[in-house]
Amino acid sequence: METDVTVGEARLLQGDCVELMAELEPCSVDAVITDPPYMIGAISTGDASAKAGGWADMENSAWWYAEWLKLARRALKQDGFACVFGNWRSLPTLLYAFSKIKWQVDSLLIWDKEWIGPAGPRQLRPTYEVVLFAGMPKAKIDDRSASDVYRCRWMAGNSKTTDHAAEKPVDLMRHLIRLTTKPGGLVLDCFMGSGTTGEAAYLEGRRFIGMERETEYFHGIAVPRVRAAASQPQLLPPAPQAVAEQQGFDLG
Ligand SMILES: C[S@@+](CC[C@H](N)C(=O)[O-])C[C@H]1O[C@@H](n2cnc3c(N)ncnc32)[C@H](O)[C@@H]1O
Numbered sequence: 001m002e003t004d005v006t007v008g009e010a011r012l013l014q015g016d017c018v019e020l021m022a023e024l025e026p027c028s029v030d031a032v033i034t035d036p037p038y039m040i041g042a043i044s045t046g047d048a049s050a051k052a053g054g055w056a057d058m059e060n061s062a063w064w065y066a067e068w069l070k071l072a073r074r075a076l077k078q079d080g081f082a083c084v085f086g087n088w089r090s091l092p093t094l095l096y097a098f099s100k101i102k103w104q105v106d107s108l109l110i111w112d113k114e115w116i117g118p119a120g121p122r123q124l125r126p127t128y129e130v131v132l133f134a135g136m137p138k139a140k141i142d143d144r145s146a147s148d149v150y151r152c153r154w155m156a157g158n159s160k161t162t163d164h165a166a167e168k169p170v171d172l173m174r175h176l177i178r179l180t181t182k183p184g185g186l187v188l189d190c191f192m193g194s195g196t197t198g199e200a201a202y203l204e205g206r207r208f209i210g211m212e213r214e215t216e217y218f219h220g221i222a223v224p225r226v227r228a229a230a231s232q233p234q235l236l237p238p239a240p241q242a243v244a245e246q247q248g249f250d251l252g
Contacts, residue, residue, distance in 0.1 A: 001215065005223050008230045010198050010208040014218040017190035017211040021071035029209070030185035032072040033176050033197050035085035035168055036065065058093050065097030068190060073103060075188060079138040081180040083109075085168070087129045094132060107133040107148050111172055114153040131176065139180075146179055162221050164194035173200035181206055195222030199229040 003014040013020050072082055082103075086094045098105050109131040117126045152172045153159070160167045173196050177187055183205045189197035192210035194217060201208035210226070212218040 001219055007223070007226050008202070009206075010202065010210065010226050010230070012192070012195075012198065012210045012212075012218070012223055012226060014212060014215065016213055018068050018071065020211050021068065021075060021188075021190055024071075024075045024188075024209070026074050027077050028186065029075040029188045030077060030080050030182070030206075031177065031180040032076060032080070032082040032084075032188045032190065033173060033180070034072075034083070034189045034191050035166065035193065035197075036068070036191045038087055038090040058096065061093045062096040062100060065094060066100045069097055069103065070101050072188070072190065073101070073136070076136050078136050079140070080136045081139050082132075082134045083176045083180060084132045084134070085129060086132065087126075091130060098132070098134060103134050105132050105134050106139075109133060110149045112149055112151045113155075114151055115155045117156055133180075141179055143179060150175055162194040162225065164217060164221055167194045168196050170196055170200050170203070173197045174204055177201060177204045177206055192222050193217055195225040198222065198226040202226065202229045203234065205234055 005012040069082070076082065084094060095105065111129045111131060113127055113129070115127065119125045150172065152169050152175070154169050159169065177200055181187060184207065186207045186209065187197060187201045188209045190211045192198060192212040195210060198208050198210045208226075210222060212222055
């Protein structure tokens, strides 16, 4: 089966992202928008039902996060952004990984799901996940009205469009893409899953590189999904250059 698939302006790669990202051209990507495994079941005692490991588990998880984050930073342009998903359990490990590689986290966006999820008897019912923003030295958010809470309704079981358990909303990915890149920019998702970011990148007129390790997700879900998205018309406003040409302006 093919492990390198091109769909229009999207390149989809199957494999371990740590190996694949090492092959990317340095300083070539405008935004890394990605939703890594939360590593909350990575317990070295072998208790598959446990959610909280000891210090060694956190250290191991943070080491792995730091490895791919270093490669993400290497791929980013000097004005690029990383947007990395997590939840309250994965947050300490993620922050530790960023600090290990001395990459400052600039913001934490709360994704309010506008839906109350299931929880155990000792727990509060969850309604949010988080996205960490870490900018490169020249990064800036052009939309100065953008806040650190984003409401986007997502009801477990009802909102999903694929069989991937961790699918995220296209609307949320489109929001992150618009905040951090310009039309024509290059977005990388190194943990593509069902290909949500690829669909969002197409809809926002951005180029895309997606990586996914598992065959069932890559060939079974992400590739067909990005192909289906690319067969739909893009409802984008014309690029400034096209408007200027229509109106007879010379943008130099
Ligand atoms: C949380 S899911 C991403 C879900 C995605 N945001 C979506 O909307 O469908 C993380 C994905 O990363 C993949 N993955 C885990 N380790 C990987 C690795 N080393 N390289 C590439 N993909 C990996 C998993 O198979 C899983 O599909």
